[in-house]
Amino acid sequence: MRELIEGRRIAGIVSCLLAGACLAAVAAAARGAPPAPRPAETEVRYPRDPEKLYSYRREHDPNGIGKFYMGREIAHVMGFAGAAWLDRPERETEERLSLLIESLQLQRGMVVADIGAGSGRITLLLAEAVGPEGRVYAVDIQQKMLDLIAAKLKRRKLGNVTLVRGTAKSPRLPQAAVDLVLLVDVYHEFAYPYEMLYEISRALKPGGRVVFVEYRMEDPRVPIKRVHKMSEAQVRREASWPEFGLRHERTIGVLPRQHIIVFRKVSGVLRSTTPGGPAD
Numbered sequence: 001m002r003e004l005i006e007g008r009r010i011a012g013i014v015s016c017l018l019a020g021a022c023l024a025a026v027a028a029a030a031r032g033a034p035p036a037p038r039p040a041e042t043e044v045r046y047p048r049d050p051e052k053l054y055s056y057r058r059e060h061d062p063n064g065i066g067k068f069y070m071g072r073e074i075a076h077v078m079g080f081a082g083a084a085w086l087d088r089p090e091r092e093t094e095e096r097l098s099l100l101i102e103s104l105q106l107q108r109g110m111v112v113a114d115i116g117a118g119s120g121r122i123t124l125l126l127a128e129a130v131g132p133e134g135r136v137y138a139v140d141i142q143q144k145m146l147d148l149i150a151a152k153l154k155r156r157k158l159g160n161v162t163l164v165r166g167t168a169k170s171p172r173l174p175q176a177a178v179d180l181v182l183l184v185d186v187y188h189e190f191a192y193p194y195e196m197l198y199e200i201s202r203a204l205k206p207g208g209r210v211v212f213v214e215y216r217m218e219d220p221r222v223p224i225k226r227v228h229k230m231s232e233a234q235v236r237r238e239a240s241w242p243e244f245g246l247r248h249e250r251t252i253g254v255l256p257r258q259h260i261i262v263f264r265k266v267s268g269v270l271r272s273t274t275p276g277g278p279a280d
């Protein structure tokens with residue numbers, strides 16, 4: 001019986017290799033390593049044409065890119081020069097990062113993704129929270145940010161973080177592999193928000209969460225430029241395309257400046273065009 005099972009296992013691996021589709025996954029499993037990021041060039045077929053969801057205006061906010069999605073302008077990406085701002089000591093008082101991490105109710109051993117990781121300030125907190133038995137994918141589109149994180153990881157001797165150079169359309173995460181995706185102060189910068197959220201949904205395990213942390217547009221006292229803020233209603237609208245399979249679970253209001261908006265993946269990501277659009 002054991003030989004039969006073993007034989008089937010080997011046959012499965014051989015056919016997998018012949019198909020040429022899971023070489024990296026087999027190698028990773030053999031090493032006990034986390035699944036590798038997907039190649040950047042992987043072609044994705046979206047359930048609807050994302051370009052039809054975007055519009056472009058010549059006159060626009062100077063802090064935005066002139067591209068609009070569902071009624072709001074997309075912001076410029078914060079460049080590497082902003083890394084020191086992300087690491088400012090007073091950020092803990094202003095944004096209560098430790099309270100944010102506590103609110104996520106992480107457990108040791110979880111797999112989390114910090115998309116738009118920037119200088120890695122939050123990546124390090126996540127790496128400590130999930131422990132050596134867990135894993136953090138730190139994703140950014142700027143190599144200089146990833147280099148900064150690599151240096152911090154070396155200094156802190158943290159071995160549970162995988163650095164991923166994402167693209168503007170994809171975090172290149174393995175599919176159905178992540179318990180929680182964290183988006184701190186980045187979603188409003190995504191140049192392709194529909195494509196990114198579609199890919200994020202595909203990376204979540206069934207029942208996994210995606211958490212948006214955005215400066216509150218509703219509060220004029222929050223000292224952040226307009227296109228870098230988002231209202232709760234706007235985030236909920238943008239996450240509600242049925243093909244994402246996400247359901248709003250709760251919005252946590254404990255932070256001084258930001259919403260913590262939590263969605264759970266409740267159904268599989270749809271591949272074909274679905275009738276109906278986002279909720280009002």
Ligand SMILES: C[S@@+](CC[C@H](N)C(=O)[O-])C[C@H]1O[C@@H](n2cnc3c(N)ncnc32)[C@H](O)[C@@H]1O
Nearest residue numbers: 078086116117118140141142166168184186189
């Ligand atoms: C304002 S910073 C926030 C950094 C970090 N989340 C924090 O709060 O400390 C935004 C970061 O998101 C990155 N970013 C922008 N668009 C991205 C995308 N499509 N995929 C991954 N990272 C992205 C930028 O390069 C930048 O490092």
